[in-house]
Amino acid sequence: xxxxxxxxxxxxxRNRLVLVTSMIMPVAVSAYFLYQHETFESxxxxxxxxxxxxxxxxxxxxxxxxxxxxxxxxQNLFLKRLRSTAVSDAGILSGLLLPVTVIxxxxxxxxxxxxxxxxxxxxxxxxxxxxxxATVAMLLGLGLATAGLTNSPEHAQVTTLPISLGxxxxxxxxxxxxxxxxxxxxRLLPGGAATELARxxxxxxxxxxxxxxxxxxxxxxxxxxxxxxxRLFRWEPRR
Amino acid sequence: xxxxxxxDVERLNVKYGDFHAVRDLSFQVRRGELYALLGTNGAGKxxxxxxxxxxxxxxxxxxxxxxxxxxxxxxxxxxxGIMLQESGFSPDLTVRESVRLIxxxxxxxxxxxxxxxxxxxxxxxxxxxxxxSGGEKRRLDFAxxxxxxxxxxxxxxxxTGLDIGSRDALWDAVDRLREDGSTVxxxxxxxxxxxxxxxxxxxxxxxxxxxxxxxAELTRTLPSVIRFALPPDAPAPPLATTREPDGRxxxxxxxxxxxxxxxxxxxRHHGLExxxxxAGPTRLDDVFRSLSSS
Numbered sequence: 320x321x322x323x324x325x326x327x328x329x330x331x332x333r334n335r336l337v338l339v340t341s342m343i344m345p346v347a348v349s350a351y352f353l354y355q356h357e358t359f360e361s362x363x364x365x366x367x368x369x370x371x372x373x374x375x376x377x378x379x380x381x382x383x384x385x386x387x388x389x390x391x392x393x394q395n396l397f398l399k400r401l402r403s404t405a406v407s408d409a410g411i412l413s414g415l416l417l418p419v420t421v422i423x424x425x426x427x428x429x430x431x432x433x434x435x436x437x438x439x440x441x442x443x444x445x446x447x448x449x450x451x452x453a454t455v456a457m458l459l460g461l462g463l464a465t466a467g468l469t470n471s472p473e474h475a476q477v478t479t480l481p482i483s484l485g486x487x488x489x490x491x492x493x494x495x496x497x498x499x500x501x502x503x504x505x506r507l508l509p510g511g512a513a514t515e516l517a518r519x520x521x522x523x524x525x526x527x528x529x530x531x532x533x534x535x536x537x538x539x540x541x542x543x544x545x546x547x548x549x550r551l552f553r554w555e556p557r558r
Numbered sequence: 559x560x561x562x563x564x565x566d567v568e569r570l571n572v573k574y575g576d577f578h579a580v581r582d583l584s585f586q587v588r589r590g591e592l593y594a595l596l597g598t599n600g601a602g603k604x605x606x607x608x609x610x611x612x613x614x615x616x617x618x619x620x621x622x623x624x625x626x627x628x629x630x631x632x633x634x635x636x637x638x639g640i641m642l643q644e645s646g647f648s649p650d651l652t653v654r655e656s657v658r659l660i661x662x663x664x665x666x667x668x669x670x671x672x673x674x675x676x677x678x679x680x681x682x683x684x685x686x687x688x689x690x691s692g693g694e695k696r697r698l699d700f701a702x703x704x705x706x707x708x709x710x711x712x713x714x715x716x717x718t719g720l721d722i723g724s725r726d727a728l729w730d731a732v733d734r735l736r737e738d739g740s741t742v743x744x745x746x747x748x749x750x751x752x753x754x755x756x757x758x759x760x761x762x763x764x765x766x767x768x769x770x771x772x773x774a775e776l777t778r779t780l781p782s783v784i785r786f787a788l789p790p791d792a793p794a795p796p797l798a799t800t801r802e803p804d805g806r807x808x809x810x811x812x813x814x815x816x817x818x819x820x821x822x823x824x825x826r827h828h829g830l831e832x833x834x835x836x837a838g839p840t841r842l843d844d845v846f847r848s849l850s851s852s
Contacts, residue, residue: 322658322659322662322663323659323663326648326651326655326659329650329651329655330648330650330651333650334650392648395646395647395648395649396642396644396645396646397646397647397648398646399613399642399646400642400645400646400647400660401660401663402613402631403611403613403635403640403642404631404635404660404663404664404665405631405632405635405636405663405664405665406631406663407631407632
């Protein structure tokens with residue numbers, strides 16, 4: 320698994336297109352939020368900025384790269400090649416997705432650390448970490464499912480749009496307007512509960528029990544995404 | 559030496575939806591054998607081979623490789639090398655990186671330098687796969703299949719796109735693997751390769767195995783042929799003949815030496831010289847043709 324991860328890392332850094340769209344673009348957008356943090360704080364809160372950065376890296380970086388990478392490795396039969404060795408399917412997927420996941424986690428950690436440095440730190444770090452991990456798991460699962468519907472890396476530019484734009488929209492809506500009204504709908508939408516959790520973890524003031532309950536919808540989305548992925552994911556191109 | 563076959567396929571069926579790709583296929587490959595699975599286009603050999611390799615599930619029937627299910631990758635893959643029909647390497651990795659990655663994942667022990675030396679790609683070790691020619695990609699594929707000298711090697715159309723030199727080099731490497739006791743399963747469109755190298759051949763047509771045996775056994779069922787032309791005023795020859803489109807006469811025989819002698823003695827007796835004389839045993843091509851037309 321680690322040798323697959325290492326070769327994947329080499330490929331990411333050799334392919335400048337992937338590097339720019341998935342690694343640099345989300346950081347650039349987040350940097351703008353950091354630079355204008357006073358404006359966005361008055362619009363929502365510091366917790367909103369934290370949530371929107373998590374989702375920017377998650378949706379445009381991790382999720383889009385996951386779909387593009389898997390579609391590309393399937394299209395050129397690299398997945399089939401890996402499956403002709405002794406590694407298990409789970410080992411192959413873990414190896415392929417480990418580098419992008421670690422890169423996304425490092426990016427989010429650095430961005431949140433910068434936010435803490437320039438504007439003051441989060442109220443509850445473990446809860447914030449839980450929000451990040453749950454979001455990453457959900458987007459990885461959705462990435463696997465979307466990859467099943469994606470024929471080529473070019474096709475991924477279209478197939479990733481509904482979910483990446485959708486979760487960003489949800490994160491913005493929930494992040495700015497809060498959950499005073501339409502709470503149930505907002506929490507059930509993918510990314511809604513995770514946004515509220517990240518926001519509360521940063522801003523503080525919410526009861527811990529209520530916050531932990533917010534993990535449930537996100538983890539439910541992980542289960543939904545994985546069951547979709549197990550049905551939709553394909554290892555070889557359609558004949 | 560164990561008498562258990564390396565590959566044991568019994569009543570294998572593979573279906574994709576309504577399409578029945580493989581029907582009731584049964585065959586065995588013994589240790590140390592070179593078995594060629596041949597067939598017309600769409601005969602089901604790739605489906606059969608991929609099921610034996612463990613790439614796809616059987617719809618029904620059983621497949622055993624080393625006595626295990628080929629779907630159990632951990633058990634069987636360290637003992638087998640697979641050369642796929644289409645390469646499947648990442649264009650952004652170099653030859654060295656690709657061989658090290660895929661070779662290492664087989665869990666066998668070998669070195670990049672050795673296998674690249676065997677396939678003649680040492681000078682290309684630092685080249686990205688995207689920059690390789692079609693033949694070089696086939697050799698890279700072969701390099702990963704022979705990594706760690708596996709007990710069982712699958713070669714799916716191994717010489718397609720290779721020039722003569724690379725083709726000879728590949729067969730030399732296969733010969734060395736076989737000297738060390740490896741079993742080889744081959745598919746190819748070059749029938750002369752199978753005719754020269756296979757211990758046994760299975761001929762597939764429309765999803766099922768139509769003929770199986772050594773080259774001699776397969777060709778024995780069809781008559782040998784003698785072709786020749788005679789001047790227009792020549793008397794009727796002593797053999798039963800039919801006229802070919804090119805004007806030559808064709809005689810079929812199950813006793814080539816005797817009938818050829820009869821014909822030549824007859825032409826000498828009449829002071830005739832047979833033109834365009836050809837005589838030989840049935841080739842695998844002819845077995846193939848008889849199969850597709852039946």
